[in-house]
Amino acid sequence: MSGFANERSMFTYVIGASILFLIGVFGTAYLPFYDDQMQAPNENAELRNYSVDSAEYRGREVYIREGCHVCHTMFVRPVLADSALGPISQPADYYYEAPAMLGSKRTGADLMWVGNRWNADWHREHLINPQKILPGSIMPRYDYLSDQDMEDLIAYLMSLKPSPQTEGRPVN
Amino acid sequence: METQTSSDTYRPTKIFFYSSLVWLVIGMIYGLILAFKFIWPNFLVWGPLQVILQFGRIRPIHTNMLLFGWLTMANIGALFYVIPKLCRNQLSFPKMATFLGYFWNFIIVVGSIALTMGYTTVTEYGEWPLWIDILVVIGVAMLAMICFSTIANRNEKQLYVSLWYFMGSLIWLPGLYIIGNLPYKLLSGVPQFLIFWFYGHNVIGLWFTTVGVGLIYYLLPYLTKNPLYSHRLSLIGFWTIATFYVWNGPHHLQNGPIPLWLMKAGIIPSVLLIIPVWAVLANVFGTMKGKWHAVAHNTPLKFLVTGAIFYLITCLQGPFQSLQGPSSIVKFTDWVPGHAHLPVFGAFSYVAFSVMYYVLPKIVYHNIYSNRLMETHFWLSTIGLLLFTFSTWTAGVFEGFAWIEGAQYGLQFVEMLTAMQPFFWIRTVGGTLMFVAQIFFIINLYKTIQLGKKSQNTNESSA
Numbered sequence: 001m002s003g004f005a006n007e008r009s010m011f012t013y014v015i016g017a018s019i020l021f022l023i024g025v026f027g028t029a030y031l032p033f034y035d036d037q038m039q040a041p042n043e044n045a046e047l048r049n050y051s052v053d054s055a056e057y058r059g060r061e062v063y064i065r066e067g068c069h070v071c072h073t074m075f076v077r078p079v080l081a082d083s084a085l086g087p088i089s090q091p092a093d094y095y096y097e098a099p100a101m102l103g104s105k106r107t108g109a110d111l112m113w114v115g116n117r118w119n120a121d122w123h124r125e126h127l128i129n130p131q132k133i134l135p136g137s138i139m140p141r142y143d144y145l146s147d148q149d150m151e152d153l154i155a156y157l158m159s160l161k162p163s164p165q166t167e168g169r170p171v172n
Numbered sequence: 173m174e175t176q177t178s179s180d181t182y183r184p185t186k187i188f189f190y191s192s193l194v195w196l197v198i199g200m201i202y203g204l205i206l207a208f209k210f211i212w213p214n215f216l217v218w219g220p221l222q223v224i225l226q227f228g229r230i231r232p233i234h235t236n237m238l239l240f241g242w243l244t245m246a247n248i249g250a251l252f253y254v255i256p257k258l259c260r261n262q263l264s265f266p267k268m269a270t271f272l273g274y275f276w277n278f279i280i281v282v283g284s285i286a287l288t289m290g291y292t293t294v295t296e297y298g299e300w301p302l303w304i305d306i307l308v309v310i311g312v313a314m315l316a317m318i319c320f321s322t323i324a325n326r327n328e329k330q331l332y333v334s335l336w337y338f339m340g341s342l343i344w345l346p347g348l349y350i351i352g353n354l355p356y357k358l359l360s361g362v363p364q365f366l367i368f369w370f371y372g373h374n375v376i377g378l379w380f381t382t383v384g385v386g387l388i389y390y391l392l393p394y395l396t397k398n399p400l401y402s403h404r405l406s407l408i409g410f411w412t413i414a415t416f417y418v419w420n421g422p423h424h425l426q427n428g429p430i431p432l433w434l435m436k437a438g439i440i441p442s443v444l445l446i447i448p449v450w451a452v453l454a455n456v457f458g459t460m461k462g463k464w465h466a467v468a469h470n471t472p473l474k475f476l477v478t479g480a481i482f483y484l485i486t487c488l489q490g491p492f493q494s495l496q497g498p499s500s501i502v503k504f505t506d507w508v509p510g511h512a513h514l515p516v517f518g519a520f521s522y523v524a525f526s527v528m529y530y531v532l533p534k535i536v537y538h539n540i541y542s543n544r545l546m547e548t549h550f551w552l553s554t555i556g557l558l559l560f561t562f563s564t565w566t567a568g569v570f571e572g573f574a575w576i577e578g579a580q581y582g583l584q585f586v587e588m589l590t591a592m593q594p595f596f597w598i599r600t601v602g603g604t605l606m607f608v609a610q611i612f613f614i615i616n617l618y619k620t621i622q623l624g625k626k627s628q629n630t631n632e633s634s635a
Contacts, residue, residue: 008329010320010339017340017414021347021378024418027437029351029370032363035431065290067228077427079500081575091362091429098360099294100368104424106504109581117581131213134583136590138213140227 041095043163049096050159059156062149064099066142073103074112074160086113087162108139115161123154181262182535187273188249189528193614195241195280200607202234207603210596224288232299233287239297239375240308241280243516246524247383248276248315251338253531254390255319258335259326265318272314279307293356296372298349305353312349316342333406337386340414344378362429370421376515377417381483384520385409385452387527388480392459395473395530396466401458409451416441416448423494426503442494449487456480471546472529478554479522486515501576506595507568510561517606518557525549525613532617536624545616549609556605559598567595 032038041049050057063069076085089112094100103110118126125132127150130139145153180186208215209227216225223229256263263269283300286292292299300308319342323335352371359367393400400406422430422438460467460477467474489511493502502508529546533539540546574588 007331010323010331013331013336013339014343016411017343018347020411020414021344021418025347025351025370028419028421028434029363029367032366032430032434035434037429037431038361038363064292064294066226067231067290067292069294070228070231073504075428075504077500077503079427081500081572082580083576084578084580089429091431094361094365094429096360098358098364099356100361100365101294102362102365102425102428104296104504105508109585114581134586136586138210138589140209140213141217141222144223 035091037091038095040092042090042092043165044090044093045095045097047159047161047163048093055152055155056159057156058149059152059154059159062145062153063156064101066145068111069101069103071105071107071139072109072111073106074110075102076110076112082110085110086116111157111160113160113162115158120154120158123157124150127153181256181266182253184263184266184269184273185249185253185531185535187270188245188252188276189532191273191277192242192245192249192524193617195237195245196610197614199234199237199242200603200610202230202237204600204603204607206231206234207596207600211593211600229288229290232292232296233284235297236283236287236299237280239380239516240283243380243521243524245273245276246521246528247380247387248272250387250524250527250531251315251319251383253535254334254387255322255338258328258332258390259323260328261322261326263318264321264325268314269318272311272318275307275311275314279304279311282307293353295352295356295368297375298353298368298371300353302353302355305349308353309346309350312346316346332389333400333403333410334386334390336410337382337389340410341379341382341386344374344382344418348374348378362425366421366425366430366434369424370418373420373424374418377413377420380516380520381417382413384479384483384523385413387523388452388456388476391472391476391523391526391530392456395470395476395526396459396463398459398461398463401455401461405451405455405458409448409455412444412451413448416444420445423499426494426499427496439494439496443491445487445491449484453480453484469543471543471550472526474550475522475526475529478550479519479526482514482518482522482557483520486511486519489514501572502568503572505568505571505575506564506592506599507572510564510568513557513564514561517553518561522553525553528617532620536621538620538624538627541616541619541623545612549613549616552605552609552612556602556607556609559602560606561602563595563598563602567592567599570595 050060074089076082076087076089078088082088089102094102122133126134127142127145129141129143130137142150142153205216205225206227213227216222252263252269283304286301286304287299291301293301298305319338323331323339348371352367352375354367356364389400389406392398419437419441422434423442424438426435426439456477467477492498493507493511529540571588571592574591579585579588
């Protein structure tokens with residue numbers, strides 16, 4: 001094993017590992033910003049581009065603080081498992097999303113277009129006691145939220161609707 | 173007494189090892205609370221605990237504490253022991269290494285407090301707020317400086333394969349941590365989510381995996397008393413993992429809102445990852461040749477080989493579930509946590525257990541207190557992990573097909589969850605076994621450390 005002269009220099013490994021890493025970064029973390037599909041917002045994105053003093057914006061902050069994104073995706077795919085969830089997600093829908101909350105685990109239902117699904121009263125009852133509205137649900141109770149937080153959060157959830165422009169988009 | 177501890181060359185390793193055990197226990201308790209909340213959503217909903225232990229807040233605490241408190245600290249402790257051994261010298265900047273131990277603990281404490289209070293950046297495995305990320309980057313820079321300086325000042329010319337992996341990991345970790353934790357208001361949309369998963373996947377693949385594989389290459393020849401099987405295979409393994417792994421992020425958006433070229437750019441390297449994995453496993457099996465009987469009564473070797481096999485299973489399962497068809501069924505289901513626990517607990521925590529059982533006797537100068545406790549640790553961990561993974565995989569497939577049949581929200585979704593309760597129970601039982609196993613692990617190490625201290629004291633008094 002002692003006959004490999006090129007394995008006596010750290011240089012090969014440091015430079016090689018750095019270059020290969022940077023190529024991957026360029027391909028998967030940098031180039032996507034310059035893809036045509038990522039360049040422009042659509043009407044859905046405009047609907048979700050909340051002004052900082054709106055209830056929806058504050059509601060989104062509550063959504064993040066309580067970790068709703070841990071169990072709920074916002075990510076409708078062109079697959080059978082998502083066929084009843086509404087229009088398929090497009091890159092342009094997320095144009096203003098920061099931080100992006102597409103999610104990785106669906107312990108609860110997808111919320112991409114949840115604003116179309118229920119009304120504000122349903123959300124209030126459900127957030128205060130999920131098991132009362134949906135027996136067998138394993139969602140935590142959010143009865144500890146302040147009235148302000150609760151109403152802001154509901155305003156945010158109700159705002160998650162497709163724009164009329166999206167109506168023609170295929171659902172499956 | 174004071175002068176004796178400060179002249180102890182293994183002090184940094186000890187601080188990292190002992191701290192990692194504390195985070196192992198606390199992190200797994202958080203995990204168990206999460207598992208119980210799947211069965212009883214109102215578990216521990218009591219006064220302020222309702223908020224402090226709310227599912228959405230503690231899930232990132234569980235992952236961060238175990239990834240950065242337990243496994244990263246165990247890895248750093250191992251690096252501080254193994255690198256000087258392979259370089260035949262002493263660790264550079266020992267005082268900084270000791271300081272880093274306390275500093276890293278501080279990061280885990282404030283990170284967990286921030287997450288408990290609801291300050292999160294949403295980046296999976298990188299949820300800590302920006303100011304804590306800056307501390308992490310400073311810590312990682314210190315770590316890289318200590319390790320690279322030790323390697324540069326080596327007395328052994330040849331760089332052993334473990335050192336390639338360690339050098340690579342120490343370049344990749346700061347790189348991916350900085351890119352993954354850029355201020356989140358700065359970026360937006362799908363490209364930002366791609367960066368989140370660039371980070372989330374690579375922190376596993378280019379830090380935990382590559383340090384773990386380096387440690388396998390270090391320990392295996394010692395534990396089997398066989399030379400490493402193939403030098404060429406280890407070369408192939410290193411350069412292919414360095415080439416392919418970093419491209420894996422986009423497969424987390426399989427079937428999602430990304431262009432087709434990017435989906436291909438993510439999936440093809442995922443499948444090609446079978447090459448570095450198989451290179452490592454072929455090397456492990458080759459080195460084991462003629463020594464398989466030793467696995468029966470050598471628990472550290474048992475952990476190491478089982479860890480390598482779990483690594484293989486993970487990396488066969490991963491490419492499979494990244495493909496369009498399988499992904500359309502199991503993505504977002506409980507299959508995913510099953511898959512995630514396999515490398516982090518099954519493969520690389522097993523390597524860390526093996527390292528601790530091997531290294532600790534050398535730094536506290538006493539043999540491991542009890543073989544029987546080691547065996548108990550192994551079997552409870554393994555049975556627990558298999559119950560955990562098989563229950564989540566099975567539940568995941570059922571959930572995926574239930575969604576296909578329309579149980580996508582509302583009452584139908586909840587009916588599907590109710591039907592999954594038996595699997596949630598098995599998962600909790602498995603998790604409990606995994607937790608109890610670690611208690612035996614820690615008792616065993618504690619006893620060993622105590623006996624080491626006692627025998628050192630008697631040596632001193634007789635001298």
